[in-house]
Each structure stands twice: as structure tokens, then as C-alpha cells.
Amino acid sequence: MTLDVQFITMISMTAGGFYLGMALDTFRRLSVYWKQRVLLVYVMEISFWLMQTLLLYFVLFQVNSGELRVYVFIAILLGFAMYQALAANSYKRLLEHLINVTVKVYRFLVNVVKMIIITPITFIIQLIVTVIVFMAKLLWNLIQYTLKIVVAPIVWISRIVFRMLPQTIQRKLHKIAGFYSTIKNTCKKWINNLMSKRR
Incomplete structure (x- = not known):
């Protein structure tokens, strides 16, 4: 290795040590964001030092084909010490x-x-939901009103026809209506019990 290469290696590794000090301070400052997670702390520490080692060796490889000498480590320590003394604060x-x-x-x-x-998207969605609910309620009220208009005459005519029937037939119809009413109430209770159990 020539003197020129050795000199460039010393300068590069000193700069690498200076950079390492900056990178270490940056890493320590940012580590507060993951220090509560023990596993992540180990992963980040290993990744950081592995990355720095590979980066410094890559620089060394570009300068002197990757030859490791004692003065390489001394230069890195020198650069790190220079950073701590001159630029850390x-x-x-x-x-x-x-x-x-x-x-x-x-x-x-x-x-x-x-x-x-x-x-805006939240407002538009809320507006659309409000309009849909309003239209659904309006449609339901319209259907109920229409059914009342349609059913009212039928109920009225049915009552007149029912009163015109003989008493025996009226009593039979009352029994049938009571039977269907009992079935309806039983079904409602069964459905309500089933829904309450699911809740």
C-alpha cells in the first residue's frame, strides 16, 4: 500500500469516525420512539451497528480494497473523538x-x-346517510298512510258484513280470530326471547 493510499485511508476513516458519532447521536435520539418495545430495541441496535459496519467497510474497500490495518481503527476512533469534542453539542x-x-x-x-x-368526505357520507334515512322514513310513512287509506274501507265493510252474519257464524269467527291471535302472540314472544338471547 502506497503512502498516498494510506493517507487517503486515514482521512476517509477519520471522516467515517466523525460520521459514526453523528449517526450514533441520531440513533440514540430517535430510539426514544421504540424504547418501550424490548424486541424492537434489540432488532434496531443490531441493525444499526451492522449497517454502520458495512458502510464503513464499503468506504474502506473503495479506498484501499478493504485492507484492515491497526491505523484504520485508530483513525475511526480519532474521527469519533473529534466529533465528540468539536461538533457533538x-x-x-x-x-x-x-x-x-x-x-x-x-x-x-x-x-x-x-x-x-x-x-369533506365525512360530511358527504353523513349527509348521504341522513338523506337516505329521511327518505326511508318518508317512504315508510307514505306506505303506512296509503295502507290506512286502502285498508280502512275494507275494515269498515268487513265490520258491516260481520254484523249482518248470524250469531253462530260470528261466534265461530271470534274463535278463529282468537286462535290466530294466540299464535301471533306466541310467535312474537318466541322471536323476542331468541333475539334477547343473541344479545
């Missing part, structure tokens, strides 16, 4: 600012989506 403040801006933008977009899309 400033980067953390910048990171907090970026997170706050991102959260505000996200909330703004959510409110815009609710205002422009969700709220």
Missing part, C-alpha cells in the same frame, strides 16, 4: 431543531389532509 441542537421542524410539518400536513380530504 452543535449537532445535537441542530438535530433537535430538525426534529421539531419535521414534527411541525407532519402535523401541518395531517391537519391539511383532514381539512381538505377527510372532513
Whole structure:
């Protein structure tokens, strides 16, 4: 390995250590969002360090074909120490600012989506449901009114004809009507009991 390659390797790995400090602070700051889930914590930790290792080795491979030397690790530690000493506090403040801006933008977009899309769609659906229920009630009342108009003369004529019948036939019809009324009430009770059990 030539001196030029060694020098570029040192610079690259120092920059890699500096980047590693930034990435670690970013990861630690964002880890509060999943720290309550133990399994996810382990998965994220392993994924983070595996990704950083692969990324640094990829940079090393591009610089010196992936040759590992002691000074490579020293350069990474140097870059990490430089970050901690010179830029950690400033980067953390910048990171907090970026997170706050991102959260505000996200909330703004959510409110815009609710205002422009969700709220109008909800209003339209409620309006359609209200109109359908109103029309159904209106139609049902119309049907009931029509049935009353149609049935009223039939009931009136039936009562006149019933009064004209002999007493024996009237008593038989009363018995038949009572029998059907008993069956009707029994069916209603059975249906009500069945519905109450399902509830």
C-alpha cells in the first residue's frame, strides 16, 4: 500500500469516525420512539451497528480494497473523538431543531389532509346517510298512510258484513280470530326471547 493510499485511508476513516458519532447521536435520539418495545430495541441496535459496519467497510474497500490495518481503527476512533469534542453539542441542537421542524410539518400536513380530504368526505357520507334515512322514513310513512287509506274501507265493510252474519257464524269467527291471535302472540314472544338471547 502506497503512502498516498494510506493517507487517503486515514482521512476517509477519520471522516467515517466523525460520521459514526453523528449517526450514533441520531440513533440514540430517535430510539426514544421504540424504547418501550424490548424486541424492537434489540432488532434496531443490531441493525444499526451492522449497517454502520458495512458502510464503513464499503468506504474502506473503495479506498484501499478493504485492507484492515491497526491505523484504520485508530483513525475511526480519532474521527469519533473529534466529533465528540468539536461538533457533538452543535449537532445535537441542530438535530433537535430538525426534529421539531419535521414534527411541525407532519402535523401541518395531517391537519391539511383532514381539512381538505377527510372532513369533506365525512360530511358527504353523513349527509348521504341522513338523506337516505329521511327518505326511508318518508317512504315508510307514505306506505303506512296509503295502507290506512286502502285498508280502512275494507275494515269498515268487513265490520258491516260481520254484523249482518248470524250469531253462530260470528261466534265461530271470534274463535278463529282468537286462535290466530294466540299464535301471533306466541310467535312474537318466541322471536323476542331468541333475539334477547343473541344479545
